[in-house]
Amino acid sequence: MNTNPQSFGYAQDGSTIRNPQSFEPVLTRNIHRPDSEKIATYLAHGGYAAVKLALTKTADELIDMVKRSGLRGRGGAGFPAGVKWGFIPKDAAQKFVAVNTDEGEPGTFKDREIVERDPHQVIEGVIIAAYAVGASRAYVYIRGEFFLGVKRWIKAIADAYEHGFLGENILGTGFNLDMSVHRGAGAYICGEETAMLESLEGKRGNPRLKPPYPAQIGLFGLPTLVHNIETLACIPHIILRGPEWFAGIGTAESRGPKIFSVSGHVNRPGNYELPLGITLREIIYEHSGGIRGGRELKAVIPGGASTPMLTADQIDVPMAYETLKAAGSELGTGAIVVLDETTCMVETARRLTKFFAHETCGRCTPCRIGSQRLYETLDRIERGQGTMDDIDRALELADGIDGITFCPMGAMLVNPARSAINHFRAEFEYHIQNKRCSVKI
Amino acid sequence: MTVNLTINGQKIQAETGQTVLQAARAVGIHIPVLCEHPALPPDGACRICLVEIEKQRGLQPACTFPATEGLVISTHSPRVMDSRKFTLELLISDHPLDCMTCEATGDCTLQDLAYEYGVKDSRYQGKQHNYPLDASNPFIQVERNKCILCRRCVRACSHINGVEAISVFYRGFNAYIGFGADGRMQDSSCEFCGSCVAVCPTGALWPKMSIGKGRPWQVEKVDTICSYCGVGCKLSLHIRDNQIIRVEGANGPANHGWTCVKGRFGYDYVHHPDRVLTPRVRRYLLEGVKKPENRESRIENSKGGTNLDSLVSNFWDWVETDWDTALNIVAEKLRTKRDTHGPDSIGVLTSAKCTNEENYLMNKFARQVIGTNNIDHCARL
Numbered sequence A: 001m002n003t004n005p006q007s008f009g010y011a012q013d014g015s016t017i018r019n020p021q022s023f024e025p026v027l028t029r030n031i032h033r034p035d036s037e038k039i040a041t042y043l044a045h046g047g048y049a050a051v052k053l054a055l056t057k058t059a060d061e062l063i064d065m066v067k068r069s070g071l072r073g074r075g076g077a078g079f080p081a082g083v084k085w086g087f088i089p090k091d092a093a094q095k096f097v098a099v100n101t102d103e104g105e106p107g108t109f110k111d112r113e114i115v116e117r118d119p120h121q122v123i124e125g126v127i128i129a130a131y132a133v134g135a136s137r138a139y140v141y142i143r144g145e146f147f148l149g150v151k152r153w154i155k156a157i158a159d160a161y162e163h164g165f166l167g168e169n170i171l172g173t174g175f176n177l178d179m180s181v182h183r184g185a186g187a188y189i190c191g192e193e194t195a196m197l198e199s200l201e202g203k204r205g206n207p208r209l210k211p212p213y214p215a216q217i218g219l220f221g222l223p224t225l226v227h228n229i230e231t232l233a234c235i236p237h238i239i240l241r242g243p244e245w246f247a248g249i250g251t252a253e254s255r256g257p258k259i260f261s262v263s264g265h266v267n268r269p270g271n272y273e274l275p276l277g278i279t280l281r282e283i284i285y286e287h288s289g290g291i292r293g294g295r296e297l298k299a300v301i302p303g304g305a306s307t308p309m310l311t312a313d314q315i316d317v318p319m320a321y322e323t324l325k326a327a328g329s330e331l332g333t334g335a336i337v338v339l340d341e342t343t344c345m346v347e348t349a350r351r352l353t354k355f356f357a358h359e360t361c362g363r364c365t366p367c368r369i370g371s372q373r374l375y376e377t378l379d380r381i382e383r384g385q386g387t388m389d390d391i392d393r394a395l396e397l398a399d400g401i402d403g404i405t406f407c408p409m410g411a412m413l414v415n416p417a418r419s420a421i422n423h424f425r426a427e428f429e430y431h432i433q434n435k436r437c438s439v440k441i
Numbered sequence B: 001m002t003v004n005l006t007i008n009g010q011k012i013q014a015e016t017g018q019t020v021l022q023a024a025r026a027v028g029i030h031i032p033v034l035c036e037h038p039a040l041p042p043d044g045a046c047r048i049c050l051v052e053i054e055k056q057r058g059l060q061p062a063c064t065f066p067a068t069e070g071l072v073i074s075t076h077s078p079r080v081m082d083s084r085k086f087t088l089e090l091l092i093s094d095h096p097l098d099c100m101t102c103e104a105t106g107d108c109t110l111q112d113l114a115y116e117y118g119v120k121d122s123r124y125q126g127k128q129h130n131y132p133l134d135a136s137n138p139f140i141q142v143e144r145n146k147c148i149l150c151r152r153c154v155r156a157c158s159h160i161n162g163v164e165a166i167s168v169f170y171r172g173f174n175a176y177i178g179f180g181a182d183g184r185m186q187d188s189s190c191e192f193c194g195s196c197v198a199v200c201p202t203g204a205l206w207p208k209m210s211i212g213k214g215r216p217w218q219v220e221k222v223d224t225i226c227s228y229c230g231v232g233c234k235l236s237l238h239i240r241d242n243q244i245i246r247v248e249g250a251n252g253p254a255n256h257g258w259t260c261v262k263g264r265f266g267y268d269y270v271h272h273p274d275r276v277l278t279p280r281v282r283r284y285l286l287e288g289v290k291k292p293e294n295r296e297s298r299i300e301n302s303k304g305g306t307n308l309d310s311l312v313s314n315f316w317d318w319v320e321t322d323w324d325t326a327l328n329i330v331a332e333k334l335r336t337k338r339d340t341h342g343p344d345s346i347g348v349l350t351s352a353k354c355t356n357e358e359n360y361l362m363n364k365f366a367r368q369v370i371g372t373n374n375i376d377h378c379a380r381l
């Protein structure tokens, strides 16, 4: 077994953050400091200054700042954060903030790094968000497998209470906020915001019907602001450095810094904090050290396993919401999975579809049965038992499921298979005709 | 407030708060459903009711989509038809398709839809479930292989009966309907009301006593009022060859189609050989003799003759008689009691099994015929 972290592209301190010199890291600026997760370290480097500043402003000022920053949700959907804050009704007696640390999307490993190494940054974001929308209670939902993350969350919250950043009458302003941690039980679908709320309420993690959106009827029937933790981590910086600074980074519709989780066949996999709008080529070849073993690039999944893959000739696309959409994919969580020429696309599609078929909640027919049939079709082709019809069957299934499911999961789960077939159809045909893979030797 | 919509080119009005499905139904436009049930909160699970709505990206479920001003809806466009066929093909790809012997044939929404959409088999073959039959419950048989996970039963159990004995276990393709803490139905908190059976669109949940007793088109349906209690649920008796083979709740003002375990499953007494059909009185009353102390005492042959019956019989035996004889004895006894001990020596206790009208008459009887205020009702005990 190879135990040398360097050879996996990890830094000596075990962190997966590998920032380039050229861009000043903001979200990950503390991560390589010793004891970066401790409140003392955080305070020693300007921590909680944003809360102090924010609590001197009005809620409307804060919402306006977040709107002007152009920050969009980093959990996958990319919804404008400030707009979401504005949707929370002013007059409700009680409101909640729900903090999404479920991070289930294959290829994504940024939230884990944030909570394990700089949880106070997120707490600061939560306090500011709660103050701005008038929430008095924040619930953290964390993926059950993140054992260290759970410990770090609990410790950080306890320390924040001790320092008067949480609890009653925060910093003497009269603002109260309680915060607690809840562990998930290992279901991908519980990262979907309404399934997460169900799970937080102690119920089966099924997505809810939308509308009403959580901003109107959320946790326990009350207005709830749901955010991914990377989104929340941006908030203190927007407050301290100003929305114009944040909006100055990135492209027209994609502002600010973003943590890209790069995995797969690159020399230096890891998390890279870079400006939105950077091209995929730069991330792969400059920051991640290019393809391992000098091999050819074959395909890239740009935003987590549920986003359509791109081919090697598409990597000049800027990593931004609008440009990736135009290229036929999505920014998603910004998790980049790099696949080199040794990758079998049939196997890739099969494996990812198996994951999603395992993870659908099973509420609606097309996603429940369709995902299983899609997986079975790909599995047949992979095992050399497919027929030419199976390729069209798979595409029919993908198109059939897309757009008719209860929640976005259905539309997401068809992406690996559909994009693999559309880009690499010849490989599927080869599998069927020759009963073996054209890639593996 | 009303809103204006256009469905299939027809301009209609709907109430705000209605769904597209409700609005369409109100004017007689048919949109197929599987998981929707008018008495249950909408779930949006089956995706059969999808319709095309202008300016909406994907197809939208009519059962949950709110009817709002200006919607232009198409309920049977080619895109909609394709999507319904697709969903049906997926459903039957994991379905036994043993319609020939299935109890639900003729009473199955999945079968009706397959017929309506010409879905004979599925292009998407693969793994099929093979769950064991759960026949533990005395009244309800659970055949999970026929379940389409519409979750109507889950909602009926929690929203109609308030029991929550049924829920969904596991995820995705392996999700199934389960009971209690995922055990047998019999071991759950099930109260046997059968609301789940009533709403199940397929043969997955079936009344055990009706198995093999007849097809829906072989029965004559007779509406009646349940004889068990004063709520007065309206029932529909399914009768074949002069035998009740199934009972369903019918839409009456007291029960809106629902009923409890007694009304739905407690009908075997009707044809039971032990059932008492004629009035009976104790022999000593019929003979007009004094109530004997000793229950073993034989009838004395008072008239000097030989009465074989009397010799072998007991004074305490029940003897079948006619209504007039029986009621005359009761009336005579009551009258004697009232006249010798006064009206307040008599008390009347009525029953929750009586109708309101019957209870009203008992009240009149106590106060005006007997002349006492000693009247009460078992529901107060």
Ligand SMILES: Cc1cc2nc3c(=O)[nH]c(=O)nc-3n(C[C@H](O)[C@H](O)[C@H](O)COP(=O)(O)O)c2cc1C
Pocket (backbone or CB within 6 Å): A072, A073, A074, A075, A076, A077, A078, A079, A081, A100, A101, A102, A103, A104, A105, A188, A189, A190, A191, A192, A193, A194, A226, A227, A228, A229, A231, A232, A407, A408, A409
């Ligand atoms: C199937 C599915 C899984 C999701 N999983 C996650 C997740 O693990 N973490 C997350 O932050 N958001 C996840 N999301 C997105 C959330 O629904 C939601 O959009 C997000 O938490 C909102 O926060 P944001 O606005 O800060 O991005 C998922 C969405 C879907 C449809």
Ligand code: SF4
Pocket (backbone or CB within 6 Å): A189, A207, A359, A360, A361, A362, A363, A364, A365, A367, A368, A405, A406, A407, A408, A409, A410
């Ligand atoms: S689309 Fe899939 S995950 Fe979403 S509700 Fe339907 S079955 Fe569940």
Ligand code: SF4
Pocket (backbone or CB within 6 Å): B146, B147, B148, B149, B150, B151, B152, B153, B154, B177, B196, B199, B200, B201, B202, B204, B205
């Ligand atoms: S048992 Fe019947 S009512 Fe319950 S989910 Fe299955 S098909 Fe629907």
Ligand code: FES
Pocket (backbone or CB within 6 Å): B032, B033, B034, B035, B036, B043, B044, B045, B046, B047, B048, B049, B050, B061, B062, B063, B064
């Ligand atoms: S009837 Fe509307 S989704 Fe099932």
